[in-house]
Amino acid sequence: MTGNRGxxxxxxxxxxxxxxxxxxxxxxxxxxxxxxxxxxxxxxxRPEQHFVYxxxxxxxxIMLCQRSGKWETAPLxxxxxxxxxxxxxxxxxxPVLMALTGVAWPLHAGPRExxxxxxxxxxxxxxxxxxxxxxxxxxxxxDLGRRPPPGE
Numbered sequence: 026m027t028g029n030r031g032x033x034x035x036x037x038x039x040x041x042x043x044x045x046x047x048x049x050x051x052x053x054x055x056x057x058x059x060x061x062x063x064x065x066x067x068x069x070x071r072p073e074q075h076f077v078y079x080x081x082x083x084x085x086x087i088m089l090c091q092r093s094g095k096w097e098t099a100p101l102x103x104x105x106x107x108x109x110x111x112x113x114x115x116x117x118x119x120p121v122l123m124a125l126t127g128v129a130w131p132l133h134a135g136p137r138e139x140x141x142x143x144x145x146x147x148x149x150x151x152x153x154x155x156x157x158x159x160x161x162x163x164x165x166x167x168d169l170g171r172r173p174p175p176g177e
Contacts (some may be wrong), residue, residue, distance in 0.1 A: 033068055036068040036080040037068070038080060038082075038083075038086075044087065046088035047089060047090070047161055048091075048097065048101065049091055050091070055158055056079070056089055059089065059157065063163065063165060064081055064121055064124075065080060066081070066082075076091075081115060083114060083116060085113045085115075104156065105159040105161055107160075109161070111163045113165045114168070116167060118165050118167045121165045125153075125155060130155065131155075132153055132155055133154040133155055133156055136151060136153040137152060137153075138169065140169075142174055147171065147173070147174050149170060149171075149172065150166040150168055150169055
């Protein structure tokens, strides 16, 4: 699923209210992973700045920027993103799983089905956890619906 509009324009789903911009070692390697393994598309890019803005059809958005030292507030050691996990909700995780297993990309956890209590009911999801080329932890999940809590 490489780029959809080249150097582009705004995301098809509109601008998200919060979008993470992550620093990467190599913009091409990371952009390829996020597109080919996780199903993102290019909304727009600024090649001269080694920057790409990615989106998924469901509305998830992320920005990737190759390290330049400009925005680094402390030394960066691998894996990057320690203490953060990105959650990406998709229609179906099977294409992501097929892409990952097709190239023998290591899974951090899953795939698994989990149900969690949310108020007076449980909500389920099928999820898988993977680290991108720079070590950022990403959970990709799809919705399994709602059900009453056990015993009720």
